């Protein structure tokens with residue numbers, strides 16, 4: 317794989333694909349992490365050439381239609397301020413200026429989603445070097461990601477992309493002492509992640525709604541908790557690995573709206589109550605692992621009284637001597653909400669792509685870059 321720092325870009329026309337897919341409400345950007353994470357690559361390129369065109373997608377607009385609510389204008393303005401530069405906003409690849417510019421939301425372009433060859437060819441042909449830095453969208457075979465990399469005469473990984481791969485690869489290398497922690501609501505959506513992590517880790521701690529299904533499979537009473545009955549056999553099979561660590565105590569209530577919350581042993585969950593959060597203790601999270609990989613909240617953390625498990629976990633991870641690798645949409649949201657120090661070894665900018673990677677799946681843009 318070519319990396320940006322080893323690629324000659326001096327005075328070249330550079331196309332940079334980033335993932336600046338961030339929540340925006342009424343023109344206000346609600347989360348800046350992905351924007352800040354894109355800055356080092358942009359600054360690096362600007363040191364060597366001014367001919368830079370930044371390309372991102374935003375949301376999931378209808379292709380072929382402009383939608384002001386999904387325009388990248390607020391993002392472009394954020395970068396103008398940060399870089400103290402005027403940045404032109406373009407809506408086609410025909411006359412790319414010789415100064416830094418932003419392309420309008422690439423998902424407005426027909427053919428982006430289905431990796432249309434005409435669009436990827438157009439993108440690939442207009443630049444001397446194509447820099448892929450959108451790790452968070454490396455799992456989509458789109459025209460501006462996989463397609464443009466494949467067709468570019470010179471494509472390389474940007475600084476963030478290289479960093480993401482380096483950190484994830486080193487964590488998941490063979491023979492590492494790994495503890496994995498997987499939360500979230502459904503076993504079915506995390507099944508491949510759990511299966512793959514079981515092959516790489518000493519133990520996998522489960523939390524969130526996922527834990528309910530495993531608890532039921534282990535014969536514990538779960539009252540009215542949300543459960544995936546069709547996953548019980550799979551959960552039973554996974555329990556035979558003896559690597560899955562279940563919660564010992566849980567927070568229960570009649571419903572997520574209820575103010576009456578009790579902490580009970582998993583042996584004593586009342587019939588009319590739901591498990592809405594878990595309690596962490598050292599029995600569940602053994603210390604001394606080289607790496608800890610975390611994805612998914614351990615309870616309904618958006619509701620204060622069910623955020624204990626997730627908060628405790630973040631506190632534990634911040635003080636852990638293990639190298640902690642965290643990622644995933646809700647996980648990032650929880651870290652932003654509760655982390656005081658953000659002392660994690662590595663927090664991925666990716667949501668779906670992080671899960672795909674943890675599942676052991678090949679990500680099309682990584683594969684395309686490897687062939688360059």
Ligand code: 3PG
Nearest residue numbers: 335337452453456667668
């Ligand atoms: C993300 O936010 O996970 C990426 O930008 C991918 O977005 P998508 O799920 O809309 O393809």
